[in-house]
Amino acid sequence: MNKPATIKQVRAFVVRGGGADYHDQGGGHWIDDHIATPMSRYPQYRQSRQSFGINVLGTLVVEIEASDGTVGFAVTTGGEPAAYIVEKHLARFLEGAPVTEIEKIWDQMYFSTQYYGRKGLVVNALSGVDLALWDLNGKLRNEPVYHMLGGAVRDELQFYATGARPDLAQKLGFIGGKMPLHHGPAEGAEGFRKNLEELASMRAKVGPDFWLMFDCWMSLELNYAIRLAQAAHEYDLKWIEEALSPDDYWGYAELKKQAPRGMLVTTGEHEATRWGFRMLLEMGCCDIIQPDVGWCGGMTELIKISALADARGALVIPHGSSVYSYHFVITRHNSPFAEFLMMAPKADRVVPMFNPLLLEEPVPVNGRLKASELDRPGFGVRLNPDCPLHRPYTH
Numbered sequence: 001m002n003k004p005a006t007i008k009q010v011r012a013f014v015v016r017g018g019g020a021d022y023h024d025q026g027g028g029h030w031i032d033d034h035i036a037t038p039m040s041r042y043p044q045y046r047q048s049r050q051s052f053g054i055n056v057l058g059t060l061v062v063e064i065e066a067s068d069g070t071v072g073f074a075v076t077t078g079g080e081p082a083a084y085i086v087e088k089h090l091a092r093f094l095e096g097a098p099v100t101e102i103e104k105i106w107d108q109m110y111f112s113t114q115y116y117g118r119k120g121l122v123v124n125a126l127s128g129v130d131l132a133l134w135d136l137n138g139k140l141r142n143e144p145v146y147h148m149l150g151g152a153v154r155d156e157l158q159f160y161a162t163g164a165r166p167d168l169a170q171k172l173g174f175i176g177g178k179m180p181l182h183h184g185p186a187e188g189a190e191g192f193r194k195n196l197e198e199l200a201s202m203r204a205k206v207g208p209d210f211w212l213m214f215d216c217w218m219s220l221e222l223n224y225a226i227r228l229a230q231a232a233h234e235y236d237l238k239w240i241e242e243a244l245s246p247d248d249y250w251g252y253a254e255l256k257k258q259a260p261r262g263m264l265v266t267t268g269e270h271e272a273t274r275w276g277f278r279m280l281l282e283m284g285c286c287d288i289i290q291p292d293v294g295w296c297g298g299m300t301e302l303i304k305i306s307a308l309a310d311a312r313g314a315l316v317i318p319h320g321s322s323v324y325s326y327h328f329v330i331t332r333h334n335s336p337f338a339e340f341l342m343m344a345p346k347a348d349r350v351v352p353m354f355n356p357l358l359l360e361e362p363v364p365v366n367g368r369l370k371a372s373e374l375d376r377p378g379f380g381v382r383l384n385p386d387c388p389l390h391r392p393y394t395h
């Protein structure tokens with residue numbers, strides 16, 4: 001039996017403009033057009049999320065080089081401060097270790113940073129390292145990551161689209177369309193009416209069977225969320241997503257109790273680790289959890305989170321994250337479909353989610369993607385050499 005390769009070096013880079021930090025877009029993009037947020041209570045931060053700094057960090061790229069020169073990589077958010085954490089703190093747990101010690105490396109990264117980590121930026125950085133390690137192992141074994149996760153349970157992935165134009169997503173073959181909510185509680189009764197009018201007019205365009213969902217990006221308070229869910233039932237809203245602050249587990253539990261029968265409550269894209277998702281699941285906060293594999297602790301942690309959800313009959317529909325999600329979703333029965341973020345500025349055509357950062361990034365055709373499209377070593381993507389990488393720190 002061959003001895004596994006060891007890890008020679010870990011490197012962290014930052015890059016601007018799209019990529020994993022998909023909020024880092026130019027002007028006129030639907031993703032920055034008066035979307036309701038917790039900052040919407042301040043009029044000066046209501047029109048644009050970039051105005052309050054949503055894209056301040058940029059994309060993090062982690063490369064891990066093995067002793068034989070093979071390089072695995074992954075992309076997530078976190079930019080320069082995440083690069084600092086990877087280079088100055090996390091790299092020590094990888095360099096010199098066998099590439100196969102994924103669990104031990106995760107444990108050491110998490111518990112060595114627990115006193116200042118646990119969620120947010122630190123776990124984003126850790127997730128990027130974990131995903132790069134899975135990519136490296138796939139390349140060394142000449143296997144796609146989804147084979148290492150147990151293999152496909154179906155022949156293809158099926159997608160709903162997130163963006164401003166569910167009516168166009170329907171024509172492109174997606175099974176549903178999730179719209180950003182545009183008006184928060186600070187915009188009062190008029191904003192509430194506009195939200196409902198947008199849903200009603202989209203329902204009229206797409207007809208009765210197409211899924212429509214609202215993504216509320218943590219912008220609401222409980223009473224508003226309950227009233228919105230109840231009013232939206234008339235237009236057959238399939239789910240209400242991330243209505244409240246991720247810290248308000250009690251609010252989510254109440255929202256789930258009071259949401260109309262058949263409407264799903266979803267959340268979790270800003271939750272992290274098995275312990276955070278255990279709270280959501282045990283407190284009865286939602287029907288679908290939506291971990292982001294680049295933020296929740298990486299693939300190693302998503303496996304554990306998903307097992308918790310499976311035992312409780314909850315679906316796991318990971319947030320965005322392109323190939324890093326696809327390789328997971330295809331292997332799990334309780335992840336029956338996937339999210340696709342429409343990154344074209346007008347949400348009118350399919351472009352790769354992490355455009356322009358990755359090459360060979362697969363995209364859905366007619367709302368579907370064959371498992372065989374994932375049949376390349378690791379996560380099956382390459383960095384686009386036209387995107388300049390900057391390495392702000394070394395160690």
Ligand SMILES: [Mg+2]
Nearest residue numbers: 215241242269
């Ligand atoms: Mg969301």
